[in-house]
Amino acid sequence: MSSSRAGELQDRLLKAAERLKVATEASAGPLGATGLQVWARWPRDRLTLAYDVLSRVRRLDGDATVETAGAGWRARRRNWSFTGSFEEAVAMLALHVCDDRRLRRTGADYK
Numbered sequence: 001m002s003s004s005r006a007g008e009l010q011d012r013l014l015k016a017a018e019r020l021k022v023a024t025e026a027s028a029g030p031l032g033a034t035g036l037q038v039w040a041r042w043p044r045d046r047l048t049l050a051y052d053v054l055s056r057v058r059r060l061d062g063d064a065t066v067e068t069a070g071a072g073w074r075a076r077r078r079n080w081s082f083t084g085s086f087e088e089a090v091a092m093l094a095l096h097v098c099d100d101r102r103l104r105r106t107g108a109d110y111k
Helices: 003-019 046-060 086-106
Strands: 025-028 040-043 065-069 072-077 080-084
Touching: 003 046, 003 086, 046 086, 065 086, 072 086, 080 086
Parallel strands: none
Antiparallel strands: 025 040, 065 072, 072 080
16 A cells, blocks of 8 residues: 555544544553653554444444455445445445434535
8 A cells, every 4th residue: 555545544544533532542651640641642553443433333323334345345334335445444434424424413415
């Protein structure tokens, strides 16, 4: 995967995680101590992040699925689908679900 495509994927997955309020970073530091700073912070592993995003999507929309499709993965939801790597498929599915929920909430016509 080219670095620009990897950056786009990273951005989509992070964008989806942020919209769904899934933690995108891990950290270490003193537990339960108020006023003490975190010792370290680092990005979460993308595959782990993708699984957490998919779990959140499935709780929001039972029609949303990701399944193997040849050498890749296919994300589906009603009459929408996307095929790509696992992380890509999850990110696109999550963004699709988020956009659809936002449009339904605002009452926008999105035919």
